[in-house]
Amino acid sequence: MTREQFRQAVLQNAIADIGKGEEDENNWGPYVEGLLNRVGIDYPASWCAAAVWSWISPTIDRTHIDQRAFNLLEIKTPSAKAMYNACRELGWLVTDPQPGDLIFFKRPGESWYAHVGIVEVVAYASNHTTSALVIRAIEGNKGQFPAKVRRYDYNTPIDNLLGYARLLNEVRV
8 A cells, every 4th residue: 555545545534434423412422432432532522633543543454554653552642732743753744735634723722732634635726816725624523512524624824723744754655
């Protein structure tokens, strides 16, 4: 499996989860509980990073890639910020987003918390006077209860953007 095929497989996992999300209470329900349990959390909690990990993990399982290459299993509290920091340490941060890349946001007004999704589409939109990069991302745990996995469109510059990470950017496959 090439890096590109890997990223496309992760993206297809995200697309398959569109519409799934919270039920019964905020940050909970059967889908969210399953995501959180897979990363070692057994109580209602923010679940965007757990969703992204659930899209990555089965793709790793279908390859010969050592999960330790991701350095994500070492994270004691699976969170978007910890995932961003791990991607930075692995040399995976990029400035030219492509489909299958992770997209990270700062949570407004909070220094530690972040949010993560996956880039689905990168396109240019223009009118008579301007041209802008448009990013479509798939994200979970965004918005009011009941939050679902869904698509979001962003025009650049994107408010609160931390950056992008290209999975397996420096890993032999």
